[in-house]
Amino acid sequence: MTGLPQIPVERIFPNPDNIRRDLGDLTELSASIRARGLLQPLVVEQTQRGWLILDGHRRYQAALDAGAQALPCIGVRPGDAEHRDTVMLAAAMHKDLSTLEQANAFRRLRDGGMTVPEISKRTGYSARTVAARLSLLALPEEAQDMVADGELTVTAAVDLARQVAADGRGEARTASAARPAHFTTSHPLAGAARALCTHLADRRAVGPACGQCWERVIRDDEEAHAC
Numbered sequence: 001m002t003g004l005p006q007i008p009v010e011r012i013f014p015n016p017d018n019i020r021r022d023l024g025d026l027t028e029l030s031a032s033i034r035a036r037g038l039l040q041p042l043v044v045e046q047t048q049r050g051w052l053i054l055d056g057h058r059r060y061q062a063a064l065d066a067g068a069q070a071l072p073c074i075g076v077r078p079g080d081a082e083h084r085d086t087v088m089l090a091a092a093m094h095k096d097l098s099t100l101e102q103a104n105a106f107r108r109l110r111d112g113g114m115t116v117p118e119i120s121k122r123t124g125y126s127a128r129t130v131a132a133r134l135s136l137l138a139l140p141e142e143a144q145d146m147v148a149d150g151e152l153t154v155t156a157a158v159d160l161a162r163q164v165a166a167d168g169r170g171e172a173r174t175a176s177a178a179r180p181a182h183f184t185t186s187h188p189l190a191g192a193a194r195a196l197c198t199h200l201a202d203r204r205a206v207g208p209a210c211g212q213c214w215e216r217v218i219r220d221d222e223e224a225h226a227c
Contacts, residue, residue, distance in 0.1 A: 006070040009063070011050040012042065018057050022098070029062040038063050041072040051075070099154050100144060103133040110134065135161040151211030156218065192217040
């Protein structure tokens with residue numbers, strides 16, 4: 001790519017606040033960069049340490065893997081809040097983000113002053129989806145890990161997040177003392193989950209059962225009480 005400053009890779013560093021937990025498989029991207037160069041520049045901000053990546057962490061790592069010595073970059077002035085919002089909006093709309101990565105992007109926008117309706121309007125996601133994604137960040141780390149690992153569906157996780165939010169403290173119990181939010185042996189459905197689960201040799205245990213069995217007994221309980 002011509003016409004843009006080429007910054008040596010040793011002066012560029014990843015953003016510790018990058019919303020991506022996993023950069024994914026970079027093999028094809030690295031091969032493309034090796035053959036054709038980096039076609040889409042990084043967006044960076046100058047700091048005392050060097051150039052901080054605002055957008056382009058996958059491209060940056062793939063370029064390093066390809067042996068690049070310098071990369072084309074678009075520099076953003078420090079404190080340029082409008083451009084930061086634009087970068088984060090673009091990140092929030094990436095289709096290959098995980099649910100929690102997208103939730104973190106929405107949170108950055110909210111922390112920057114945007115309301116849920118504004119985030120919805122700017123990203124194209126419904127306000128309900130934005131609010132649901134944001135609610136996941138109130139979950140304990142154990143439950144968030146289960147979502148990230150696919151052991152707990154987003155729907156079940158959102159239900160659990162609502163229980164935590166109803167308590168007003170984000171602790172282990174919900175507004176109803178009889179319905180703990182955490183998946184522990186004190187949960188009223190713990191016995192049912194333990195009896196159902198036969199997968200602990202192959203899946204991670206969350207209290208007395210795996211995440212999928214917890215989800216099943218919670219769903220069954222909800223359906224029974226809805227009748």
